[in-house]
Amino acid sequence: MFSAYIERPINCRFEGQDQDETILLLLRAHPITNLSWIIPAVLLFLLPFFLPSILNLLDINLPQVPSLYGILFLIINYLLTLTIVFEGFLNWYFNVYIVTNKNIIDVDFHSLLSKNIDVAPLRNIEDTSSFMGGLLNAIFHFGDVFIQTAGTSRNIDFHSVLRPHHVADFILDEAHKIHGKKG
Amino acid sequence: MPIAQSGVFDLNLSLTVFKAVILLILVFYAIFSLIILRQVDLMSKTLITHVSPVVKAIAIVHAGFILGLIVLVLGAL
Numbered sequence: 001m002f003s004a005y006i007e008r009p010i011n012c013r014f015e016g017q018d019q020d021e022t023i024l025l026l027l028r029a030h031p032i033t034n035l036s037w038i039i040p041a042v043l044l045f046l047l048p049f050f051l052p053s054i055l056n057l058l059d060i061n062l063p064q065v066p067s068l069y070g071i072l073f074l075i076i077n078y079l080l081t082l083t084i085v086f087e088g089f090l091n092w093y094f095n096v097y098i099v100t101n102k103n104i105i106d107v108d109f110h111s112l113l114s115k116n117i118d119v120a121p122l123r124n125i126e127d128t129s130s131f132m133g134g135l136l137n138a139i140f141h142f143g144d145v146f147i148q149t150a151g152t153s154r155n156i157d158f159h160s161v162l163r164p165h166h167v168a169d170f171i172l173d174e175a176h177k178i179h180g181k182k183g
Numbered sequence: 184m185p186i187a188q189s190g191v192f193d194l195n196l197s198l199t200v201f202k203a204v205i206l207l208i209l210v211f212y213a214i215f216s217l218i219i220l221r222q223v224d225l226m227s228k229t230l231i232t233h234v235s236p237v238v239k240a241i242a243i244v245h246a247g248f249i250l251g252l253i254v255l256v257l258g259a260l
Contacts, residue, residue, distance in 0.1 A: 013231040014229065066198070068259060069198070069205075072256065076205070079249070083212075083216075086241070086245070090219075090222065090226060093234070093238075094226040096230055107229055109226060112219070113225070115225055117229070
């Protein structure tokens with residue numbers, strides 16, 4: 001359900017999927033990439049616990065404010081935390097790369113209300129390559145896959161996906177099947 | 184001779200400003216939560232999984248909570 005690498009997922013469809021089209025591979029960025037929002041969320045969550053100590057340490061005395069305002073500060077703080085977590089999860093969960101028996105689909109939600117879907121038919125795939133560089137990438141085995149398409153169609157890139165070399169090979173094999181060749 | 188309490192740092196004035204700031208933050212947050220609701224709707228239509236209705240429900244509850252909180256703050260402060 002929350003995996004970053006799913007072969008032949010069940011109970012999963014995408015916008016514009018044909019009746020005879022089946023999803024072979026559903027990919028998301030590696031879960032470790034979520035640290036970029038998990039760490040700020042944890043820090044913001046812990047902020048109210050450490051704020052009095054920090055203010056004491058800096059020798060700052062706040063004027064006596066009613067406790068209601070303190071409660072409101074807490075509520076706003078935790079609402080912001082909730083938003084960071086929710087937005088982070090949404091961006092991770094719905095930014096997917098899909099390989100079907102016909103097409104390759106890259107679904108991107110760059111920001112709020114910005115949606116971009118790139119579709120490339122498998123028959124147009126000319127070449128694939130993969131790249132894995134960096135400490136985290138090497139430890140957790142994730143990287144980028146670059147898919148070159150024929151003609152003027154836009155190339156498709158999969159970012160931070162699990163097992164990039166395998167994914168690149170899988171896509172090329174599927175493209176060869178379409179072309180009637182052995183991969 | 185009694186000293187009149189006045190000036191920018193008067194507590195009552197500060198609390199009024201604080202209340203206005205909190206209300207402003209909450210109003211912006213409410214608008215943001217409605218945008219999130221629309222975003223979740225778009226995302227759920229693009230990738231249809233059994234998690235989508237749950238995410239949509241969370242977004243609706245989230246937006247409703249903020250609107251309720253604004254009413255509560257208006258009444259309580």
